[in-house]
Amino acid sequence: MRDTHPPLQDNAAVLEAELAWAASVIDAGIRLYFEQACAVDSVYALTPPPLATAPGSYAETVHAHGLGFAERFVLMLAMLGHLRPQLLDPFLIKNVNTERSFTEFGGVGGAHGVFQPTLETAAFVLAGERLAERLQLARLFEPDHRFSRARLLELEPGSGGLFTSILRVPPARLHALTTGAPYAPVFGAEFPARRLESALSWDDLVTPPSLAEALEEVHAWIEQGATLTEAWGLGKHLRPGLRILFYGPPGTGKTLTACLLGKRSGRAVYRIDLSQVVSKYIGETEKNLGRLFAQAEHEDWILFFDEADALFGKRGATQSANDRYANQEVAYLLQRIEDFPGIAILATNLKSNLDEAFARRFQAAIYFAAPEAEERLRLWRQACGDGSRLGPDVDLVQLADKYEISGGMVGNILRHALQAALRRGDQSLCQADLRLGLERELRKEGRLI
Ligand SMILES: Nc1ncnc2c1ncn2[C@@H]1O[C@H](COP(=O)(O)OP(=O)(O)O)[C@@H](O)[C@H]1O
Ligand SMILES: [Mg+2]
CATH class of the missing domain: 1.10.8.60 (Helicase, Ruva Protein; domain 3)
Incomplete structure (x- = not known):
């Protein structure tokens, strides 16, 4: 890969400024704690670089997730080992009284290996000995916080409680934040979805007029959905999210349409193959799908459930333990899809009329007829x-x-x-x-x- 690629350079310039800021926060944190001369009387006086109009995925991520001072600092702290490990050197100072590194600094490794900051390290810099601020910091890592929901930052459990956990940016996220490339998790058991992409554009879609009209409406919903419910104060009364069903014979462009709806509205589309999810990841499915839904919500992805026939199958009568599992997964999935506040598109090749109770779960059920x-x-x-x-x-x-x-x-x-x-x-x-x-x-x- 060429390192002259503009997004990488733009992103690196943004990171450079962010690094300088993080280093100054570390320096101030240490000075204030040891009561040395310091230009500020709180680290929070060191304003982080303005990123509102900055290019690249780092700035976009900070903006999209509304990350504040503490969150940005913790994220940078977790990335320092990757970006500029020597900025962690101040934490290697020895305490002359104990001849050990400072307990206050936290961290793992150090002396010989690379110093890996822990939550303690972040707490030391940002909170010092102020207990309320220290405890406030721990809240960033609660399961419903954006760090965890959007998989921005994770805690790798340490040897002694929450504050000994190592701050870890998941690999796919680190790749995006540092290279400037869009965030794209890799398909696997933990992430049972693949990004759908197409070289075709909206105009290449061949549709009879009635279908074209229905799809324009879906596009308008996707574009205006959030604005409409927010601006009109309808949010409380309308179920959030958009659930659309595509049905009709194979090869009529259902998958392609889902892909192009995303392309047209600038959203990534992730395809989940239900036949795979339900059979292969029994047991783990709920956890992994839960994460997938949470991420999709945060990233504004469109979730596309292909071959959704598994969801339409007869529910109830079961034979084997596997079937029972599958039924449980299906019930969970249906509920999850209904609760999903983002955009979900389901596709099935079933031609028959849909179960009415089932159809009611969707804002629209769109038929893809065989072409004339x-x-x-x-x-x-x-x-x-x-x-x-x-x-x-x-x-x-x-x-x-x-x-x-x-x-x-x-x-x-x-x-x-x-x-x-x-x-x-x-x-x-x-x-x-x-x-x-x-x-x-x-x-x-x-x-x-
Ligand atoms: N309506 C259409 N307009 C343009 N291309 C189409 C259309 N339907 C099918 N195709 C072509 O056939 C391929 C397969 O269609 P696909 O979207 O997978 O159908 P489905 O999901 O309904 O089975 C598409 O990638 C596209 O190249
Ligand atoms: Mg298809």
Whole structure:
């Protein structure tokens, strides 16, 4: 990776100023405690750098989470070992009376290894011997505080109680805060969701007029949702959050639409595959999903539950212990989705009418129909790009008229056709290649050409 990448440099400049501030706070904290000459009589007199208009993910995170003086300092303290470990050297001073490091400084390591600040270290600098302030600081780490909910900062339990815990910035968060890249946790058992991205844009979405209208409405809700409830004072009366259901046959663009709704409104979309979550992470699911929901709320992510059929299954009758677990997970998930104050989109391939009680849980249930001839032609044309790979006998109008296929199938057919042409040594494909591809796709679906 090149270190000249502008976001990294912009972010580093912001961090540089923040480091200088944190170092001055540490220096003042130590001076005040030991009653040495100090330019200020409280560390809080050292105003942190203004970040309101600063670029980069560090400034954005501070702004988005409304981090105050103490929170910013604790966060920087936790990052010093990564950014500029020598700024932690003041904590290595020995107490001449005990010939040990100062108990007051807290921290782990030191003498030989890298000094790792603990909550005690933060309390020493910010609170000194003022007990109320010390206890106030501990509140930053309560489970409902943004540090924990947004996974900004965690405490790694130490050998003796809360204040001996090491301050730790989770790796994905540290990566974002330092490189300037957007925060993107890595998929895994602890985080069972993947970021959805697409090179396509909103205008590439092929939709019949009725669907286009419904989606415009959803977009408007996403854009104005929070503003509307806040500005009109409706917040108390309306259930917060937006829950939308997409249903219809496979390959009609449900996943793509969820992705593009996010792209259009500048929100990341995280896809949770329910069939995976419910079967694989039994037991741990609730904890991990709980964290995922909390983070999504803080980060303004859209949560997309793909293959949500598991949620529509019959509830009640169970056989094995695994089924019972699955049922429990499903019930938990439904409740969690209903309580989620952010944006949740669920998608299912079920074509049948929805259980009414279930449909009532959503602000909108949007049907993605199989495309008609006109839409199919657009899908064909779009998928063929500039058309430079199409031989002279290719007749997309005829294909669109004749074959009732989904947008998802168009892509697959083109891939088959291109392969067939390449095998022949041709640079462009002909109608017969497309028919071959069509045949294969239709056969896959149990249909005949
Ligand atoms: N309505 C559509 N407009 C544009 N492209 C589409 C549409 N439907 C499907 N596609 C193409 O097919 C691919 C698969 O569609 P997908 O969104 O996964 O369908 P679904 O989630 O309904 O099964 C998309 O990534 C896109 O390339
Ligand atoms: Mg899909």
